[in-house]
Amino acid sequence: MLAAHYESLLVLISITVAVLASYTALDMAGRINSSQQKSGSWWLAGGALAMGIGIWSMHFIGMLAFRLPIALGYDLGITFLSLLIAITASGFALWRISQPTLPLKQLSVSAVLMGIAIAAMHYTGMAAMRMTPGIQYDPLLFATSVVIAIAASGAALWIAFMLRKNTPNVRLARAGAALVMGAAIVGMHYTGMAAANFPEGSICRAAVEGVGPGWLTIVVCIVTLAVLTIALLTSVLDARLESETAKLAQSLAVANKELSQQALQDNLTKLPNRTLLEDRLEQTINKACRTNTRFALMFLDLDGFKAINDSLGHHVGDLLLVDVAHRLKNALRAQDTVARLGGDEFVILLEVKDPEDAAPIADKIVRIIGLPYHINEYKLSVSTSIGIAIYPDDGKTRHDLLVNADAAMYHTKAAGRNGYHFFEASMNTNAHNQLELMQDLRLALERREFRLHYQPKFTAADGSMTGAEALIRWHHPKRGMVAPDNFIPVAEKTGLIIPIGEWVLDEACRQMREWHDAGNQQWKIAVNLSALQFNSEHLPAMVQSTLARHRLPPESLILEVTESTAMHDVEASLLTLNILAESGVNISIDDFGTGYSSLLHLKRMPACELKIDRGFINELERGSDDAAIVTAIVALGQSLNLRIVAEGVETEKQKDFLTALGCNDLQGYLMGRPMPPEQFLAAALAVKAVSPGA
Structure with missing residues (x-):
């Protein structure tokens, strides 16, 4: 048998390529998983190409590192066929791990298919030397190399599937896994090479008709490293762009949420404002109309608030309004709505079965609002005047209910304040007069x-x-x-x-x-x-x-x-x-x-x-x-x-x-x-x- 040896530098390069190809495969798997369907197909194709070239290059560089005491060369057609086998096997692997699940049975079948494909790539590459007489393989080492290929494929598929999601520290985990996968690929290759025996007097026919190993070694190394580097850089940049896009989308979502809250929420009391109240009032009207039920709308105004605001300042008045809002929220049920219209005016939407049910709630609110307030160093007291309108008796539209509840509230103020009144038709005359007076005053x-x-x-x-x-x-x-x-x-x-x-x-x-x-x-x-x-x-x-x-x-x-x-x-x-x-x-x-x-x-x-x-x-x-x-x-x-x-x-x-x-x-x-x-x-x-x- 001819004595064989290896070029140490090329062996080292082949190991490096194996690890780099493994990391590229893992990273591509992550990009396919996180991308949308259309872009995922492009990542699958690109990944198959980059991964296939990487695995094939590792095997081919390992073969170029192999030396015999005779001239060697490689048939281009057969060599290209081994490359196609590598790309196909890589494409299959990436497709397999991009699926939602990877049961043990499917993992086993996929590992066998991919292992056989990788073994086929290796031994097809060996056949590209076109040795005469043919290469004699040791049966045990041959079988061992195929088993290693299947085992390595199974491990690679499982690791890639587990690390395909972009979790914290995933890149460090992929780097460690790439070392393991690279070692398995290298082990399969050199076991297969060890199985090959070359009888005395063997001739490499590809040395004359094919391509020599000299310049081919340099070209393959440079092209392979370039392809893998470009693939990794593209993946990293795309992942970073996707991360920045996700952060921007999250920031926009937070900003939109804050804008929505500002548009629908009173800045001082954090209660719903007029806009949100009108929306909820419209929904409540529609629901009551469908179910033939009633609800109460209360209009509240604080008695004595202006004197406090004028004498002690707006900052004290604002703190008082916040306390009032807190008391109102705590006094109501979860299904009820309390909103601030502005100033010291509040509106409450109550679900009631009968109009009389609103009376005890109004009485409770009058009592709660009338309790003393401790604002800074001041002990303050205010009361509230409440007007109550019932749907549909006192109005069937938003406007009518608000106007009539407002009229009832003014009637409470005129009657001595610190209490409540249900709307009556006679109250509308005063409210209408006030509205007319306001309009005439603008023209006076x-x-x-x-x-x-x-x-x-x-x-x-x-x-x-x-x-x-x-x-x-x-x-x-x-x-x-x-x-x-x-x-x-x-x-x-x-x-x-x-x-x-x-x-x-x-x-x-x-x-x-x-x-x-x-x-x-x-x-x-x-x-x-x-x-x-x-x-x-x-x-x-x-x-x-x-x-x-x-x-x-x-x-x-x-x-x-x-x-x-x-x-x-x-x-x-x-x-x-x-x-x-x-x-x-x-x-x-x-x-x-x-x-x-x-x-x-x-x-x-x-x-x-x-x-x-x-x-x-x-x-x-x-x-x-x-x-x-x-x-x-x-x-x-x-x-x-x-x-x-x-x-x-x-x-x-x-x-x-x-x-x-x-x-x-x-x-x-x-x-x-x-x-x-x-x-x-x-x-x-x-x-x-x-x-x-x-």
């Missing part, structure tokens, strides 16, 4: 329906007139004279108080300009500022431009700000008041004694007068404590060098008491009622005629 400015009446102010000491307070009146074309108490709250709620307030200031300054031109330069005009108007950042500029437009001296204007408005946000109020005062405008603190003033804050405010609330003046003659309160207010104002104005003076006794107490100015029906400007000048002349020294 455009139609010039507002008028200013002026109530004179007098010096307490000598009774001389010091000026007037501008008071708005609405001459409605159908309703007649609408009292301010009936439309000012609506104007504040809708924000229309801003343009209305600007018109009042402009008209009052225009009128005062006329009176100054008539010789009454000592008069001053007082104008009330609403809370919304006072909080507007454009207020100082608007006041200054109005004064300039009518050529009115700033000291001729008194801006009246209620105590609660001025104390709502002290620092912001001080900033606004200082700007106004520096421009020369007089500042008056209106309704003094009804709010929560701090003497420290009051001392810092650039006010020139305090105006005592009429509520204290009304009770002066009834022996109440109001006389002591008024005395204290006058003393406080005098100590701060402020003028003291008392409004609501209606009797001589009140006038004498306030004058003796030291009030500077008086205002009330006793001296003069609010009147149109055309009457005001005549009344002023009459007062001047009877005043001392006239």
Whole structure:
């Protein structure tokens, strides 16, 4: 027999290729499993090609490492056939492990088929040498090589199937498995090579007619390594792209979820907002219509919330709303819905069998909401007014149910608050009137329906007139004279108080300009500022431009700000008041004694007068404590060098008491009622005629 030996470098290269081909096979299996059906087919074809070339190259390089004392060569046709067998076997293996399951029976059959194919590839490659006489194989080693091929195929299939999913640390596991699979493939090859015996005098016919091993070794090594490297890089980059796409998709899903929550959820209380409420209300109506059942819709409004919000600040009001929402959620069943419409308004959807079932729940809510709240260092109390509408008795649409529940809620407020009422048809008249009033109010400015009446102010000491307070009146074309108490709250709620307030200031300054031109330069005009108007950042500029437009001296204007408005946000109020005062405008603190003033804050405010609330003046003659309160207010104002104005003076006794107490100015029906400007000048002349020294 001819003595054979191996080139050590090529043996090492063949082992490296075997391990690299094994890892490529495992990685391709993972890509096929994670890809969609269409792209998975491409990965199967590409994987079969790369894996087949890798396994075949390992065998072929191993054969190129084989040396005999005769010239060797390889038949290209037979060599190419062995390559096709390798690619086919690889394709079969990748297809097998891409299936959802791999039972033991199928694994065994697949291992036999693939092992025989690999053995066929090896021995076909050996036949490409076209030896004469033919190669003699040792039966035991031959059978051993086939068994190794089958066992290696079975192990490779099972390992690839188990590692096909991209779990944590899967690449490290694939690297370890590739070493095992590579060793098995190498073992099969070199066992098969050891089984081959070459008799003395053997000739390799392919050495003359085929391709020599010299340059073929270099080409096969370079091409194989390039194919496997490209396949691995493509797989890795595709996996990374897929991972980034998955992360992006997950981020988009989270962002969409957050946007959906923001669109359907109240940001403060985390309750459903108006949009989600309307959707659930529509679904509840459809369900009740199908099943011929009823449900209740409750409209809630907090009593006393505005006073807390104005006096203690929005941050305290917000915390109070959060606590109220928490109590409402805990008081209701899982199938009920509580939503916040905005401000201090809440709506509850209740599943009830009979209308009467809503009463105990409403009573429970009234009781729970009325319990004390501990917000920061404050102990607060609010109550709730509830209106209840029943489907379908009180409405068959979303709009009708909400409007009617709202009407019932306002009826509860009018009846004394802190309770509930079921809707009745008569309540709709008031709700309709409110809606009409709101719509007419939007057109009142455009139609010039507002008028200013002026109530004179007098010096307490000598009774001389010091000026007037501008008071708005609405001459409605159908309703007649609408009292301010009936439309000012609506104007504040809708924000229309801003343009209305600007018109009042402009008209009052225009009128005062006329009176100054008539010789009454000592008069001053007082104008009330609403809370919304006072909080507007454009207020100082608007006041200054109005004064300039009518050529009115700033000291001729008194801006009246209620105590609660001025104390709502002290620092912001001080900033606004200082700007106004520096421009020369007089500042008056209106309704003094009804709010929560701090003497420290009051001392810092650039006010020139305090105006005592009429509520204290009304009770002066009834022996109440109001006389002591008024005395204290006058003393406080005098100590701060402020003028003291008392409004609501209606009797001589009140006038004498306030004058003796030291009030500077008086205002009330006793001296003069609010009147149109055309009457005001005549009344002023009459007062001047009877005043001392006239």
